[in-house]
Every structure is written in structure tokens, then in C-alpha cells.
Amino acid sequence: MDIASTADPVAATGDRLTKISIQGVGKVFGDNIALAKVDLDLAENSFTCLLGPSGCGKSTLLNMIAGFAKPSSGQILVDGKPVTGPGADRGVVFQEYALFPWRTALENVAFGPMLKRRGRAEQREIAMHHLAKVGLAGHEHKYPGNLSGGMKQRVAIARALANDPTVLLMDEPFGALDAQTREVLQEEMLRIWEQDRKTVVFVTHSISEAIFLADRIVVMGTRPGSVKEIVDPDLPHPRERTEREFIALERHLKHLVRAEVQKLGVI
Amino acid sequence: MSTQTGLKARLVAMGAPTLSILIFLGLWLAVSLGNRTVLPVFNPVLLPTPMEVVQSGIDAVRSGDLQRDILASLSRVFQGFILAAIAGVFMGVAVGTWRPLERLVEPMIEILRPIPPLAFLPMMVLWFGIGEMSKIAFITYAAFFPIFTTTLEGIKYVDPLLIRAASSLGASRADMFRHVVLPAALPAIITGLRLGFGLSFFVIVAAEFIAADSGLGYLINDARTFFMVSQMLMGAAVIGIIGFTFNVALRALEARLLRWRSVARA
Numbered sequence: 001m002d003i004a005s006t007a008d009p010v011a012a013t014g015d016r017l018t019k020i021s022i023q024g025v026g027k028v029f030g031d032n033i034a035l036a037k038v039d040l041d042l043a044e045n046s047f048t049c050l051l052g053p054s055g056c057g058k059s060t061l062l063n064m065i066a067g068f069a070k071p072s073s074g075q076i077l078v079d080g081k082p083v084t085g086p087g088a089d090r091g092v093v094f095q096e097y098a099l100f101p102w103r104t105a106l107e108n109v110a111f112g113p114m115l116k117r118r119g120r121a122e123q124r125e126i127a128m129h130h131l132a133k134v135g136l137a138g139h140e141h142k143y144p145g146n147l148s149g150g151m152k153q154r155v156a157i158a159r160a161l162a163n164d165p166t167v168l169l170m171d172e173p174f175g176a177l178d179a180q181t182r183e184v185l186q187e188e189m190l191r192i193w194e195q196d197r198k199t200v201v202f203v204t205h206s207i208s209e210a211i212f213l214a215d216r217i218v219v220m221g222t223r224p225g226s227v228k229e230i231v232d233p234d235l236p237h238p239r240e241r242t243e244r245e246f247i248a249l250e251r252h253l254k255h256l257v258r259a260e261v262q263k264l265g266v267i
Numbered sequence: 268m269s270t271q272t273g274l275k276a277r278l279v280a281m282g283a284p285t286l287s288i289l290i291f292l293g294l295w296l297a298v299s300l301g302n303r304t305v306l307p308v309f310n311p312v313l314l315p316t317p318m319e320v321v322q323s324g325i326d327a328v329r330s331g332d333l334q335r336d337i338l339a340s341l342s343r344v345f346q347g348f349i350l351a352a353i354a355g356v357f358m359g360v361a362v363g364t365w366r367p368l369e370r371l372v373e374p375m376i377e378i379l380r381p382i383p384p385l386a387f388l389p390m391m392v393l394w395f396g397i398g399e400m401s402k403i404a405f406i407t408y409a410a411f412f413p414i415f416t417t418t419l420e421g422i423k424y425v426d427p428l429l430i431r432a433a434s435s436l437g438a439s440r441a442d443m444f445r446h447v448v449l450p451a452a453l454p455a456i457i458t459g460l461r462l463g464f465g466l467s468f469f470v471i472v473a474a475e476f477i478a479a480d481s482g483l484g485y486l487i488n489d490a491r492t493f494f495m496v497s498q499m500l501m502g503a504a505v506i507g508i509i510g511f512t513f514n515v516a517l518r519a520l521e522a523r524l525l526r527w528r529s530v531a532r533a
Contacts, residue, residue, distance in 0.1 A: 066431075066435055067434075067435075068431055068434075068435075085434070086431070086434035086435045087435070087437060088435075088436060088437030090435060091435060091436070092431070092432065092435040094428060094431070094432065096428055098426075098428045098429055098431065098432035099432075100429060100432075100433075100446075100447070100450070100451075101527055101528070102450045102451075102453070102525075102527045102528075103450075103527075104527075111433070111436055111446070112436045112437060114446075115436060115437050115438055115439075115442055115446075116437070143526075143527040144527075145527065145528070159436070160435075160436075163436050163437065169435075
């Protein structure tokens with residue numbers, strides 16, 4: 001078994017450039033410490049999963065990278081510059097899709113290019129290209145209300161990619177989908193990532209999803225939210241869920257996460 | 268095959284309302300005629316038959332009174348409604364976008380809103396005279412509230428997730444307003460306009476009771492003076508038909524503007 005595991009979170013971006021640098025970041029809501037001092041460097045073009053039970057602050061951390069929330073302490077640097085708010089360099093995919101219901105699939109995907117004042121033909125071309133990439137050619141003129149959950153999330157991914165961000169932040173994007181759709185989208189997500197090579201930060205509470213996707217898994221703990229362990233699964237893609245290494249890693253992570261859930265007491 | 272079933276479904280859909288109206292007219296006719304022939308209970312003058320009401324409508328069209336009164340009422344309704352729509356949407360958007368303004372304006376609105384607009388009608392006549400001005404001002408005042416409050420709600424309760432999504436796509440404040448807040452609030456704004464239009468119609472009749480020499484309200488009140496019961500009912504029926512027609516037209520417009528919503532329901 002070849003699992004690199006380290007307790008020192010700052011280490012091991014290797015010789016790849018640091019894209020996102022989280023430096024002593026904490027977040028407090030009233031008396032509640034949602035996140036205590038997190039230090040984490042994410043390499044350029046890496047695929048990182050933030051894994052943990054509810055209440056470990058993984059979404060809070062993602063929201064702070066996105067610029068939706070400000071850290072109570074510390075700072076987050078993207079490309080060496082501190083994050084001050086949301087920006088087009090960091091695309092976000094939400095669990096609830098967050099598509100504009102009054103825009104067709106095509107118009108949703110063209111939203112970013114439209115904001116950049118691209119010509120109409122170019123907007124359309126970019127949107128068509130990205131819809132095709134997520135397998136939605138032929139569904140361009142449907143409204144979100146007419147799409148299934150899986151299709152909605154495909155549109156949301158295409159919309160984020162069409163804006164050509166360097167960072168893609170995904171907050172439990174497949175959490176609301178059924179198991180089969182979920183696995184298909186995980187495979188497609190990997191395929192897209194291998195083509196586009198963005199720096200992906202992917203929040204999930206599914207252990208197998210994290211192992212299937214990530215080249216770095218950040219296991220987060222509760223009370224207070226913090227980084228507990230960092231695991232770099234060194235398994236070749238495509239990863240087979242029934243393989244011995246996969247299962248061994250799954251078991252290891254399950255123990256880690258369960259210990260954190262138990263800290264919460266009765267849930 | 269499918270067009271045939273579509274046609275059948277449409278006939279069935281139209282059949283139920285038609286039947287309901289026919290039953291209503293039938294009951295009316297039965298009571299009116301029954302009272303005159305079989306079982307006299309009240310003075311027959313008090314309840315004319317539907318045919319007599321229609322006849323009074325035909326007479327009014329022949330004399331040109333009905334057209335004049337419909338036009339007078341509609342003109343007032345349109346003028347008042349358009350002013351209310353402009354003021355209501357504009358203020359609703361402004362108050363909904365700018366918090367300090369909301370804190371300033373909301374209490375005033377909340378005090379004025381529960382007062383029935385009719386309570387202000389005598390004041391309006393006092394301020395704006397018995398001419399067109401008082402009627403238009405009155406309609407504007409009455410229609411303003413539903414338009415303003417629904418627009419405000421629509422602007423205020425835009426899904427914050429959509430705001431986040433747009434901001435992560437690089438939307439500026441102006442983009443956000445134009446491409447997210449306004450389209451998200453559009454269904455509420457249209458509902459407000461529809462309610463406001465309905466209310467305009469509602470109150471014009473009362474305004475024309477008090478101080479007018481034309482309009483459907485005047486027609487009814489004039490008929491009352493001369494005890495022409497058929498004409499009174501005819502005036503009411505005309506108002507009902509016009510209101511119904513406009514409501515259907517506005518709903519069709521709404522369905523067209525909000526196609527994404529009706530499509531989603533299909």
C-alpha cells in the first residue's frame with residue numbers, strides 16, 4: 001500500500017507551484033468556533049477534497065476561498081494575492097445548482113462570457129462548447145426547470161468552466177444526486193479535470209467520492225473545525241472502488257471520520 | 268391523435284366554466300320569471316330577467332352612452348394605473364435595493380396601507396376637484412400599494428445563492444441588478460401589476476359614484492337615481508366582463524414573459 005500520509009499540513013505541495021495558500025485561517029460565528037487556525041497549501045492544478053462530517057468547517061473554508069465569507073483570523077492567498085471577495089478567477093459549483101431559472105441552459109453557461117462583454121456569437125460558441133463538454137449537446141434551449149438534477153449540475157459545471165477560472169470550488173456538488181448519477185458525474189468530473197487542469201477544491205462528506213477523485217484528501221475534524229490529517233492517495237486513475245488499496249484507504253478514512261463524528265455526541 | 272386529444276381536453280376545459288355560467292344565468296332567469304308568474308314573492312321590478320339586462324345594454328349602445336362610459340372609465344383606469352405602476356415599481360426597486368431608504372419608508376407605508384383607499388376619496392375630491400384629476404389620483408393611490416409592496420418583496424427576497432453564483436462569475440453591482448435581481452423579481456412585479464390593475468378597476472366605480480358625469484360608476488348611479496334596475500345590473504355586468512377580459516389578457520402576457528416558469532411546470 002502506498003499512501004503518503006502526513007501530519008504537517010504545509011508540507012508536500014512538492015515542487016509544484018502553490019496556487020492557494022491558507023495561512024492561519026480561523027472562523028468564528030458568535031461564540032462558536034467554526035474553524036480553528038488552518039494552514040494549508042494547495043498546489044496548482046491539484047484536485048483536493050475537503051472531507052469531513054457536518055460541522056467540521058469544510059464548507060466554511062470553501063466559502064472563504066470563494067470570498068463569500070471573511071476569515072476571522074489569518075488570510076487566504078490565491079496566486080499570492082489575498083482574497084477580498086468573490087471573483088471570476090474562482091468558479092463555484094454549488095450543491096443546489098444555483099442556476100438562473102429564467103435563463104436556458106445555454107444562457108446560463110453564457111453568463112460569464114456575457115459579463116465579460118464578449119460578442120453574442122462568441123458567447124454562444126463558448127457556451128455550446130462547454131455544454132457539449134459536459135454531455136448536454138442538444139439540451140441547450142431547455143430551462144433549468146426542465147432538467148434533471150444531474151443535468152442541472154452539468155450545466156452548473158459548464159457555467160463555471162465557461163468563465164475559464166483558474167480555481168474551481170465545488171461545495172458537495174453531487175450531494176443531492178442519486179448514487180448512480182453521482183458516480184457517472186464523478187467520472188466525468190475527472191475526465192474534464194484531466195482536460196482542463198484547474199485547481200479544484202471539492203468539499204464532500206463521502207469517503208469513497210474523495211478517494212475516487214482526489215490527489216489530496218484533507219480530512220477535517222470537528223470541535224473545533226480543523227485539519228486532522230492529509231492523505232495523498234497514490235492510486236492510478238481510473239480508480240476501482242473494489243480494489244484492495246481503495247478499500248484499505250476507505251477503511252482508514254472511515255475510522256478517522258467516525259472518531260470526529262463521535263466527538264459531536266448524539267447526532 | 269395527440270391533437271385530437273388536445274382538442275378534446277380543451278373542449279372539456281372550456282365546458283366546465285361555460286356550464287357554470289349557464290347554471291348561474293338559468294337560476295337567475297328561474298327566480299325572476301318564477302316570481303312574476305308562479306310564486307310572487309317580491310316586486311318584479313327589483314329583479315329583471317337576463318334578457319332585459321341585455322336589452323338595456325343594447326339600448327345604451329344605441330344611444331352611445333355605454334361606449335362613452337366604458338371609454339371614460341378605462342381612460343381613468345389606465346392613466347391612474349400607469350402612474351401607479353411607474354411609482355410603485357420604481358419605489359419598490361429603490362427601497363428594496365437601498366436599506367436605509369427601506370427603514371425610512373417602510374413604517375410610513377405600513378401606517379397608510381391598512382386604511383381603505385376609499386377613506387381618502389372625499390379628501391381627493393377636496394384636493395383635486397371633481398374633474399378627472401381626483402379620479403386619476405385616487406386610482407393611482409389605491410393601485411400603488413400592491414404594486415409597491417410586491418415589487419419590494421420580489422427585490423428583497425432574491426435567492427442569495429443566485430447572488431453568490433453571479434458574484435463568483437464576476438458580476439459587478441450593476442450586472443447583479445440587471446441580470447439577477449430584476450429578472451428574479453420579475454414574477455413578483457408582474458403579480459403586483461396585475462393586483463394593482465384589478466384594484467384600479469375596483470375603486471374607479473366608487474369614485475364615479477361620488478363625483479362624475481361619465482363612466483360606468485356614473486352609469487350605475489344614474490340608473491339608481493331613475494330606478495332603472497336593468498341598467499344598474501347591466502353596468503355591473505359590463506364591469507365584470509371588462510375585468511375578466513383584462514385579467515385573461517394580463518395572465519396571457521404573464522405566461523409569455525415568464526415562459527421559463529410555465530415551461531418548468533409542464
